[in-house]
Amino acid sequence: SFEPNHFWPQHFSTQPVLLDYFRGVADRYGLKKRIRFQTSVEEMVWDQARSVWKVTLNTPIGPETTEATAVITAVGQLNRPRFPDIKGRDSFKGEAFHSAQWRHDVDLAGKRVAVIGTGASAFQFVPEIADKVASVTVFQRTPPWSLPAEHYHHDVPAGMNWLLEHLPNYDKWYRFFLFWMATDGFLAGVRADPSWNGPPDTVGPDNAMFKEMLAMAIRAQVEDRPDLAEKVIPKYPFGGKRALLDNGVWLEALKRPNAQLIDTAITEITPTGIVTSDGQAHEFDVIIYGTGFHASKFLWPMKIKGRGGADLHETWAGDPKAYLGMTTPGFPNLFMIYGPNTNIVVNGSIVFFSECSVRYIVGCLRLMAERGIAALEVKREVTEAFNARIDAGNALMAWGSPNVSSWYKTENGRVSQNWPFALVDYWRATLAPDPKDFALKWAAEPVV
16 A cells, blocks of 8 residues: 555556566565575574574575564465375376466476366466467366456556546545455445345345356356356355456356366376266376465464463464464464454455554554563453454354355364454554553563
């Protein structure tokens, strides 16, 4: 929000354009001199006596240890690729890679390519490779809901760029318009009505209306392929899983003569290809995994030991929880950006959430500095009360439906990812830290 760009070439920018923007921000604010590249955090251990984190780093020249009064993690939720647990996965003799770790050295031209997964990544890359490969076979577990977006690949008109740059406050109005239309404006359509007795793949009247409208839009694209219609229209509530934007290229790619969509379960991967539960063996030269991330394994694989030597991952026991998605009892001066329950399905922006979190975390650090606080640890009862509200809210959303399984949920079925309320509610909750929410340890001398 603090670094607007009025000259985006397209409504939905490509990776090189976004990367140039990020590099420009880093240059303008002098961030590169504060970044240690090719360095990962392996372990963090809280020193109770001195109120510091001892951090072990893996650097290009070997291990190193440093200390920090506070640690802010900004590793996100979708940063560790997940491969499916399929028998024989490592036996495949061809090229195989995850879409998040794209192998640019692998030439797909003329190859028989298998794609496992039909989520956001597959939506982006399958249409791009379909006309280059000999064949593309997409293996689908569940189809995603897609929202019509005709302008998905359109250029931004030059006149609009001019207005954004020169007409006072037009950029702010347009940003608000996008937020409302694409964020909280959708919230009613995914909220469950406890008294609803409609079809089991809907959770309320607005949700049923959205579902039927989207089903009609999808059906219209495959009128010439009734066999495909049966496979690509979801049988779960809209909002139960991540909905995607599409201008028709996804289904057009699947309708190509060299494309095939298979929704029969995979039972095994062999040295030459994939075997499905109907006994069919499919041979491929390349397998691309569009199978998502270890989303519920927050801060993994870092080892983090807090007060009393408690291990963070053992403490969470597969069910990550944090106050405001940022801090958790037993781990003083440790903050998370894009932590538990700060993800959104239809109503929000991760950038917005991150900016709210940063403002709150800076408020915590300022509180420590101004009041001479050595350790700031959120109270357990505060965290439990917050998460009780979160769980109650998620239970009334489409993604919290017991009939829906997704990466939003932990193995025990709790929604650990998503924020169930309006954006403005998170904005209000993170305006400033309340000292009463924390157990405070005072420094012998003011912290500088």
